[in-house]
Amino acid sequence: MTSSVATHPRSHQAIGAAIQAAKARGEPAIVAFMTAGFPSPAHFQDDLRQVAEAADVVEIGVPFTDPMADGMTIQRASHVALSQGVSLAWILEQLTSMAPRPKAPLLLMSYLNPLLAFGLDRLPAAARDAGVSGFIVPDLPFEECADMKAALSAEGVGLVQMVSPVTPDDRLATLCAAGQGFIYAVTMTGTTGKSVAVPEEVIAYLDRVTACSTIPVCAGFGIRDRQQVLRLKDHVAGVVVGSALVEVLERREDPAAFINRLRGA
Amino acid sequence: MATLFELGEAENLMAREVAGNFPDARGRFGPYGGRYVPETLVPAHERLEAGVKRWLRDPAFVAELEDQLATWAGRPTALTYAPSLSSRWGAEIYLKREDLAHTGAHKINNAIGQALLAKRLGAKRIVAETGAGQHGVATAAACARLGLPCTVYMGAIDCERQAPNVGRMKLLGATVVPVTNGDQTLRSAIDEAMRDWVSDPNGTYYLLGSAVGPHPYPYLVRELQSVIGRESKAQMMRQTGGLPDAVFACVGGGSNSIGMFYPFVADRGVELIGLEAGGRGPALGDNSATLTLGRPGVLQGSYSMLLQDADGQIQETHSVSAGLDYPGVGPEHSLLMSIGRVRYESATDDEALAALSECSQQEGILSAIETAHAFVGARRYAAAHRGSKILVCLSGRGDKDMPTLQKTLLKGQL
Helix, strand or coil: CCHHHHHCCCCCHHHHHHHHHHHHCCCCEEEEEEECCCCCHHHHHHHHHHHHHHCCEEEEECCCCCCCCCCHHHHHHHHHHHHCCCCHHHHHHHHHHCCCCCCCCEEEECCHHHHHHHCCCCHHHHHHHCCEEEEECCCCCHHHCHHHHHHHHCCCCEECEEECCCCCHHHHHHHHHHCCCCEEEECCCCCCCCCCCCCHHHHHHHHHHHHHCCCCEEEECCCCCHHHHHHHCCCCCEEEECHHHHHHHHCCCCHHHHHHHHCCC | CHHHHHCCHHHHHHHHHHCCCCCCCCCEECCEECCCCCHHHHHHHHHHHHHHHHHCCCHHHHHHHHHHHHHCCCCCCCEEECHHHHHHHCCEEEEEEHHHCHHHECHHHHHHHHHHHHHHCCCCEEEEEECCCHHHHHHHHHHHHHCCCEEEEEEHHHHHHCHHHHHHHHHCCCEEEEECCCCCCHHHHHHHHHHHHHHCCCCEEECCCCCCCCCCHHHHHHHHHCHHHHHHHHHHHHHHCCCCCEEEEECCCCHHHHHHHHHHCCCCCCEEEEEEEEECCCCCCCCECHHHHCEEEEECCEEEEECECCCCCECCCCCCCHHHCCCECCHHHHHHHHCCCEEEEEEEHHHHHHHHHHHHHHHCCCECHHHHHHHHHHHHHHHHCCCCEEEEEECEECHHHHHHHHHCCCCCCC
16 A cells, blocks of 8 residues: 555545556556445445455445446346345445445445435535545536536545547547546446457557546456456556456355456465 | 525526527536436437437428328328317317327327438437337337338336237337336336447437437427427417417326427416326325426436435336336426426326226227326316316327226226
8 A cells, every 4th residue: 555545545546546556566456346235235344344355446336226337237236235225325324334444445336316315415525434535427427527526526535537438539538637536448338247358449449548547547347357357457557347246246255366366366 | 396486597497498498508408407328328429419400400301301200100190179078078178189190109200200310320220218119119110111220128017018019019120128127117128228229339329219318319309299289289270269278298208298398388378287197196106206296316317307215216116007107207397397387297097097988988089098197187177277278189099008908997898
C-alpha cells in the first residue's frame, strides 16, 4: 500500500493509488466484483473481508430489479440478494459497522434508481462513513452525471467513468478527462459475464484508452481466467473480475484462491 | 405536483409545452425524460437522434410514410358515433377507431414509421419488445413489408395470455423470444431487448413501442402517434362542428394517449383524461397505476413516474391487460400531470371488463382490454357532465385478448 492510501483511506485517490501499486509490482491490479448479500447476507462481511484481502480494489454490487447492463449471473445474484432483503441502506450499515475495515479500497456499483431513492442529499456522507471511495453507475452516462458527481465530490467520493469499444475518439477524450479513480474500459459490446477471447482489436482499443487517460485503465466484462489476464497485462493497469467471482462465491469456494490464480500466484 | 405550482413553474412549463419546446436539447420534458443508458448505447442514441432530426421532417420521408399509412395501414381510421353508449351514458360519445388500423391497433403508426427510419439509418436487423403483442405484431408486419429481419422479446407470462399474437408474429416472419427472467412481462422484455441491442449497437435498430425510454424515443413515438389526435381533431370538426369537451385514452407506457392528447394540448378548453390500470386495487403490486400512485425515478433510460418501493426497487405490477402492465410511464405524461394539463385516473380490472362487455354488445365493437379502461373514464365523466361531447381513443381490437376473456367474461361458457 502506498502512503496516500494510508493517509486518505476514503478518498477516490485511494483507488487509483491501489491500482498503481499493484501495477508497480508487475501484475495488473485485480478489481474484484461481488454482489452484496449473495449468496447469503449472513456471509457478506466474511466474503468481503476475504475478497478484500486478496484483491486490490473491491467493487460491491448494489442489487437492482432491472440490471440492464448485466448478464445472467449478476441478474440472478441481484434477484437472490433482493429476495433476502438486501438494500443500499443495509449495505452501508454493514460496511459502517465492519471492524476491522476491509483492507482494499471499496467502490459501490449501483444502477441509478436505488441511489436516487436513498437521496443524493444523504448518499455522499453515508458512503464516506461506510468507507466507500467511489461509485460506478452503469446507467448514468457522462451527459447526465453532473449532479451526482458534484454531490459525491463534496465528500471526496469519486465517480468512475465507463468507456466502450464503440465510444468515438473525441468522446473518449472527454470521458477519460472526466473519470475519477480509474477508467472502466468495457471490453466488448454486450452484457457482463460472457467469456471474452480478447481479439487484437480489443487490445488496440485498450491501448487507445490507456494512451488517452491520465488515471489507470481497468478492463472489465467477460474476464474469467489467467490466460486473459496475461493477454491484457501490458495494455491496462488492472482488470475487473465480476461474474466469475460471483460464481465462485455462489459455490462457496475460496475467493482468495481464485483471485490468486488470476494473478498467477 | 404541488411543488411545481408553488414555484410558479407550472404555467411556465405549460407555455413551453404548448409552444412545442419539449423535449428540450437534453431530451427533457421539464424535469422528466433524459437519457440514462450504458455508455455502449450512447453513440447509438446519438446516431438515432441525428437520424430523427435528419429524416422526420424530410419531405421524401414524410411522403413515403404517408403513403404506407394510407395504402397499407388503412389510415385515416374512422371516427364513429356511438348512439347506444351515448343514450345509456347521457352524453355524445365518439370513438376514434384505431382498432381498424392494420394489425388491429395504433401500434402500426409507430412501427412503420420507425422501420422506415431504421432503413434510412442502415439497420441490418430490428429488435423490439412487446407486452400485449400488438407492438410485436405491428413491428413484425412493418419489417416484413420493408424486408428487415425482426426479433421480438416477449415476457413468458404475456406469451401465454396473448397467445394469438405470438402465432401472428411468427407467421409474419419474426423470431419471438420468450423472456423467462425478471417479472416475465413487458418490463423484462424491454430489459432483454436492450441487452440484445447493447451486443450489436451498430447493426441493430431497437424499435421501441411506447412513448417511454431514453431520448429520443418518447419524442419519436409521440410524433409518429400524433396522427391519431390530428385526424380526430379534423374529424370532430367535420362531423360534429366543434372540438370535444373531453378526450379519454388508456395509459400504460402511454403511446396511444400521447398521440391522441398532444394535438389537443394547446386547446385548453378540452379536458384530457388518461386512464391507468387500477388492477385489483391500490396496494403496491396490485395495479399498474404509475401516475396515480408512483414516485419519480429512473427506469429503462428515462426519469419519470415509477412504481417502486422505498429502496428504489421496481415493483411487480398487475393488470388484466398485458399492454398496461408496466411500472413506468412516458416522461411527457409525468410533465402533463405535474402541470395539471392532463388528469390521470384509474379503472380496475372488473370495471374494464364490464365496460368492454358493454361496448361490445351495444356498439358491435370488441375492443382490447386496454382500451376498455378508457371507456370506464368516459362513462364516469358522462355521469357528471350530462350532454357533453366525449372523444374516446379506441386504441385496439380485442381478438388478442380471447385467452383472458375466456377465463373472465366467458368463464363457464362454451
